[in-house]
Amino acid sequence: MNNMRKIAFGYSTKCNIKCEHCVAADGAASDATMEIGKARAIIEEMACCNVKGISFTAGEPFLFFNDILNLVRLCHKHGIYSRMVTNGFWAKTRAHSDHAVAELKAEGLSQLRISFSRWHQKNIRRENIVNAAASCQQYGLDYFISFVTDFSEADDACEQFLRDNRLTFFPEPLLYFGRAERFSRSRILTDYQPNTCSMNPYLSPEFDMFACCDAGNRFTHTNFFFLGNLAEHDVAGLFVKNETHILYTLIRNMGLTSMASFLGFKARDIVKYRKCELCEMLFNSKENLSKLEKSATSDLASWKR
Numbered sequence: 023m024n025n026m027r028k029i030a031f032g033y034s035t036k037c038n039i040k041c042e043h044c045v046a047a048d049g050a051a052s053d054a055t056m057e058i059g060k061a062r063a064i065i066e067e068m069a070c071c072n073v074k075g076i077s078f079t080a081g082e083p084f085l086f087f088n089d090i091l092n093l094v095r096l097c098h099k100h101g102i103y104s105r106m107v108t109n110g111f112w113a114k115t116r117a118h119s120d121h122a123v124a125e126l127k128a129e130g131l132s133q134l135r136i137s138f139s140r141w142h143q144k145n146i147r148r149e150n151i152v153n154a155a156a157s158c159q160q161y162g163l164d165y166f167i168s169f170v171t172d173f174s175e176a177d178d179a180c181e182q183f184l185r186d187n188r189l190t191f192f193p194e195p196l197l198y199f200g201r202a203e204r205f206s207r208s209r210i211l212t213d214y215q216p217n218t219c220s221m222n223p224y225l226s227p228e229f230d231m232f233a234c235c236d237a238g239n240r241f242t243h244t245n246f247f248f249l250g251n252l253a254e255h256d257v258a259g260l261f262v263k264n265e266t267h268i269l270y271t272l273i274r275n276m277g278l279t280s281m282a283s284f285l286g287f288k289a290r291d292i293v294k295y296r297k298c299e300l301c302e303m304l305f306n307s308k309e310n311l312s313k314l315e316k317s318a319t320s321d322l323a324s325w326k327r
């Protein structure tokens with residue numbers, strides 16, 4: 023299981039804008055930031071325990087450009103694939119974006135992931151996104167645009183803009199966590215799909231490690247995804263915990279649908295949930311979690327077709 027460890031690395035939760043849909047925020051502003059020496063030490067430790075991919079995320083990493091450059095250089099030295107997730111505020115002109123992208127490429131960044139949505143673009147000009155992508159193309163830096171969408175018609179103009187500018191993008195479903203929790207949402211009907219999840223772990227600026235980078239500390243009734251703090255545990259130990267936790271393993275392999283069915287959820291209800299909503303129903307409920315924990319190695323494990 024540990025042959026391709028990767029992690030979302032939250033150097034800082036500080037951001038320069040305040041998107042209405044931000045999953046990383048729940049109203050209370052947080053500017054927690056790592057100390058660069060400590061961040062370097064953790065990446066050294068990660069390199070020693072087979073971490074092969076680090077995604078710099080959380081708030082806006084470009085606010086700490088020199089620090090992240092330093093960490094990207096360290097990743098490159100250890101052969102770690104590095105990604106930076108950004109809102110693109112820095113790409114005001116081609117000259118600005120060329121300068122930043124050339125530096126990132128020179129230090130060995132593997133990929134730039136540029137966020138785009140109708141909520142981001144209330145704060146950041148759309149042209150910034152085009153500039154950032156064009157600079158990546160010019161300097162040979164792999165990029166993609168993460169197009170966050172609720173799949174409503176309100177996003178048609180955004181998608182058309184990406185297509186008109188021939189930008190490489192992938193739609194990312196809006197997550198109804200953080201500030202987006204209060205958004206109204208349309209009901210959906212999915213197929214009766216397994217709802218497996220690969221579960222990318224996340225390290226916060228406070229050195230808390232979580233098994234899921236999207237929900238992380240969101241499941242507050244159970245704290246289900248919390249693995250531990252690096253003040254008390256080493257990196258390798260928390261990765262092993264993540265990889266051997268029986269319910270995480272079932273999320274990855276069996277999927278949430280079978281677990282919901284095992285608990286007695288009706289099939290016609292299961293198909294109405296988005297994946298992360300179903301996950302929350304199962305694991306942010308003390309009662310459901312307790313039932314799943316008790317049966318994880320017995321009845322639940324054999325609940326399959």
Ligand code: SF4
Pocket residue numbers: 037038039040041043044045046047080081082109137142
């Ligand atoms: S979604 Fe990203 S860019 Fe927007 S406020 Fe949150 S961290 Fe900042």
Ligand code: SF4
Pocket residue numbers: 219220221234235236237238273297298301302
């Ligand atoms: S399905 Fe669960 S584990 Fe996967 S991203 Fe959503 S909340 Fe996290």
